[in-house]
Amino acid sequence: MSNPHSEKRTREVASLSKESDDEGRMHKTSHVFQCMQCDLQFQADTVIVSHEGSQEEEEQLVRLRLPEGISPTQRAIAEQMYDHSGKGKTHMTIRTQPLRDEHKELLPHIERLRTMADAIGTAPLESVRRGVDEVYTFLTDQLTPHAQAEEHVLYPTVGRLMGAAEATATMSQEHTAIHRYTQELGALRSHLSNASLSATEEQALRRVLYGLYALVKEHFAKEEEIYLPFLDTHLTAQEALQMFEALEMAAQEAKRSVVH
Numbered sequence: 296m297s298n299p300h301s302e303k304r305t306r307e308v309a310s311l312s313k314e315s316d317d318e319g320r321m322h323k324t325s326h327v328f329q330c331m332q333c334d335l336q337f338q339a340d341t342v343i344v345s346h347e348g349s350q351e352e353e354e355q356l357v358r359l360r361l362p363e364g365i366s367p368t369q370r371a372i373a374e375q376m377y378d379h380s381g382k383g384k385t386h387m388t389i390r391t392q393p394l395r396d397e398h399k400e401l402l403p404h405i406e407r408l409r410t411m412a413d414a415i416g417t418a419p420l421e422s423v424r425r426g427v428d429e430v431y432t433f434l435t436d437q438l439t440p441h442a443q444a445e446e447h448v449l450y451p452t453v454g455r456l457m458g459a460a461e462a463t464a465t466m467s468q469e470h471t472a473i474h475r476y477t478q479e480l481g482a483l484r485s486h487l488s489n490a491s492l493s494a495t496e497e498q499a500l501r502r503v504l505y506g507l508y509a510l511v512k513e514h515f516a517k518e519e520e521i522y523l524p525f526l527d528t529h530l531t532a533q534e535a536l537q538m539f540e541a542l543e544m545a546a547q548e549a550k551r552s553v554v555h
Contacts, residue, residue, distance in 0.1 A: 324354075336362075367396035368543045372536065390535040391523040394449075398515050401441070404433045405511050412504035416497045424487045427500070431484060434477045438511070440549035442470045448541040453522050456529045463522070469514045476507045 325340050338360040361373055370393060389395075411426045418426075450463040480503050486496050530538065 366543070366546075367393040367400065368539050368546070370396075372539045372543065390527045390530045390532070393539060394523060395519060397441070398519065401438065402515075404430070404437065405508060405515075407433070408504050408508040408511070412501045412508065415492075415501050415504070420487070420491065423492075423500075427480070427484055427487060430504070431477070431480055434473075434480070434507070436550065436553055439474065439477065440546045440553070442473065443549040444542045444545035446470060447545045448538060449522075452530075452534075452538055453526065456525070466514065466517065466522070469510060473507065473510055473514070476503055476510070479503050480507070 323340070323342050325338055339356060340358050340360065341354050341356050343354050359373055361370060365373075407426070407430055411423070411430055414423060414426065446467060450466060451460075454460040454462050480500075483496070483500055483503065486492060492500070526535075
């Protein structure tokens, strides 16, 4: 059954002009789609193929023209909007692939936590200052909004489907620990304005950076090995689309509340 509420949030804006081949068996066409709540508009280029000896036509996707710099979640919204339009199918088969892709985009920044910890006590202090500023900005501007969106959308979805709201309690506790580490790193940054770091300050920086690295890596692994496969098998395509829309809105709201 279609979801009327979802139809109000996502709609086809227009079908653009069609072009035909010389024999009239293949027609090129384009459709413009818009997600009104997640501020996303894109174009789908398709071909309509008329099979010889049959009155049936088949519409095939050529490509999605997506805005530059969109997130994996926004890409998933676009793909699933097109899938649900009834005009054809994209090739996305794993419901939670956008979340896995987002983790891949975040991992180089997570690795930076470890390399910065390795550099404490050996790299020049100015290099340490820049590196700590870099990882702290990543934590506050990217990882924290990602975690807040999961708390508001992903984990309640898992709890509902499992029939146990406490199913992700451990994951929420890890988010709390990551937040505390981030706050501690923010406090330690103030000491980096000094001419040098004491052995105690160096030890504290290493502890926080290594702690964050280990905790976030383990956290991502749990999500990808336990919770995302569960969602892959229990979410319908429509539910996945609604979840991605809600995740994107929650992440954007969290980013707007970041204070520097």
